[in-house]
Amino acid sequence: MRILYPFAKRFIAGEDRATALKNIKSLYDQGFLCTVDVLGESVHTEDQAIAAKSEYLALLKDIETFRRPVDISAKVSALGMDISFDLCKKNTKDLIDAVRHHTIRFDMEGSDLTERTIKLGLELQKTHKNLGVVLQAYLRRTDQDVQSVIEQGVSTRLCKGAYKEPDAIAYQSMDEIRENFLKQAFRLLKEGNLPAIATHDEVLIEKIIEFIEREKIPADSFYFELLYGVRRDIQKVLLDKGYQVRLYVPYGKAWLPYTLRRLAERKENIIFVLKNIVREALGLGKFSKS
Numbered sequence: 001m002r003i004l005y006p007f008a009k010r011f012i013a014g015e016d017r018a019t020a021l022k023n024i025k026s027l028y029d030q031g032f033l034c035t036v037d038v039l040g041e042s043v044h045t046e047d048q049a050i051a052a053k054s055e056y057l058a059l060l061k062d063i064e065t066f067r068r069p070v071d072i073s074a075k076v077s078a079l080g081m082d083i084s085f086d087l088c089k090k091n092t093k094d095l096i097d098a099v100r101h102h103t104i105r106f107d108m109e110g111s112d113l114t115e116r117t118i119k120l121g122l123e124l125q126k127t128h129k130n131l132g133v134v135l136q137a138y139l140r141r142t143d144q145d146v147q148s149v150i151e152q153g154v155s156t157r158l159c160k161g162a163y164k165e166p167d168a169i170a171y172q173s174m175d176e177i178r179e180n181f182l183k184q185a186f187r188l189l190k191e192g193n194l195p196a197i198a199t200h201d202e203v204l205i206e207k208i209i210e211f212i213e214r215e216k217i218p219a220d221s222f223y224f225e226l227l228y229g230v231r232r233d234i235q236k237v238l239l240d241k242g243y244q245v246r247l248y249v250p251y252g253k254a255w256l257p258y259t260l261r262r263l264a265e266r267k268e269n270i271i272f273v274l275k276n277i278v279r280e281a282l283g284l285g286k287f288s289k290s
């Protein structure tokens with residue numbers, strides 16, 4: 001699967017922490033904020049979960065000197081949720097103890113993990129305020145989950161959702177997903193605690209800006225959040241308009257599942273990858289002959 005690396009490189013800040021931190025510093029210098037994700041998901045042994053936690057602890061140590069807040073994104077499956085709820089909870093608590101003025105946020109994964117992720121997030125946030133969650137607009141249950149995070153004041157990222165889910169639990173058409181995204185985004189913007197509006201969808205962004213202006217929502221009470229390497233044009237425009245723009249920056253060696261999700265989101269990405277495969281097979285690359 002190394003053949004996919006030229007494509008993956010656009011979406012990840014490096015395979016190691018030092019390279020990623022250089023890129024992250026440069027984003028902060030440009031005025032962006034970042035949420036940093038150590039790539040890796042679904043571990044099946046306690047040692048693997050501890051290894052994932054150790055990388056996060058090393059990252060937290062390295063960002064100690066950052067004067068601006070960093071959002072740290074973690075997947076509960078990488079911290080041992082598929083082994084046991086309690087193991088994952090212990091690993092998360094160890095991270096929260098080290099997080100200081102930064103924030104830990106659980107990415108949202110496939111629906112087999114939704115209930116457990118939200119349960120852990122709501123439970124821990126009662127005593128650890130710098131813990132945040134993610135909700136997916138394609139899930140029918142999100143209406144209720146938004147109510148819970150608003151009532152408890154949990155900082156929440158709202159995205160469309162990146163996994164294949166059945167009709168029984170998830171909206172399937174883009175119109176329905178967009179409609180629910182806007183409904184939940186408006187609620188979070190009005191009543192939520194530092195929500196992040198995570199999308200590159202220009203239709204949604206336009207409607208959200210209209211809402212923010214109409215309702216006079218203060219620019220420092222929410223974030224726009226976009227993926228590293230995706231729609232840099234929109235990232236810059238939002239920053240220039242004076243909004244807080246946070247970029248989701250993943251790094252690490254386990255880049256394949258994340259890359260495959262980005263690949264599936266856009267047919268142009270598949271064409272890019274196919275072109276590279278053909279170039280390599282036919283020896284058309286600059287360095288193919290060496």
Ligand SMILES: Cc1cc2nc3c(=O)[nH]c(=O)nc-3n(C[C@H](O)[C@H](O)[C@H](O)COP(=O)(O)OP(=O)(O)OC[C@H]3O[C@@H](n4cnc5c(N)ncnc54)[C@H](O)[C@@H]3O)c2cc1C
Nearest residue numbers: 107108159160161162198199200201225226227248262265
């Ligand atoms: C900051 C952030 C965090 C996220 N966290 C999660 C999470 O925790 N759990 C989860 O399930 N999902 C997560 N997602 C992914 C999200 O659910 C969607 O799958 C993804 O954002 C694509 O949806 P969209 O709203 O950007 O709209 P789309 O309609 O898919 O895209 C709008 C436009 O953005 C551009 N674009 C979108 N994706 C790509 C791509 N891969 N390559 C190139 N251009 C692209 C294209 O120009 C496209 O027309 C996250 C997304 C963001 C932005």
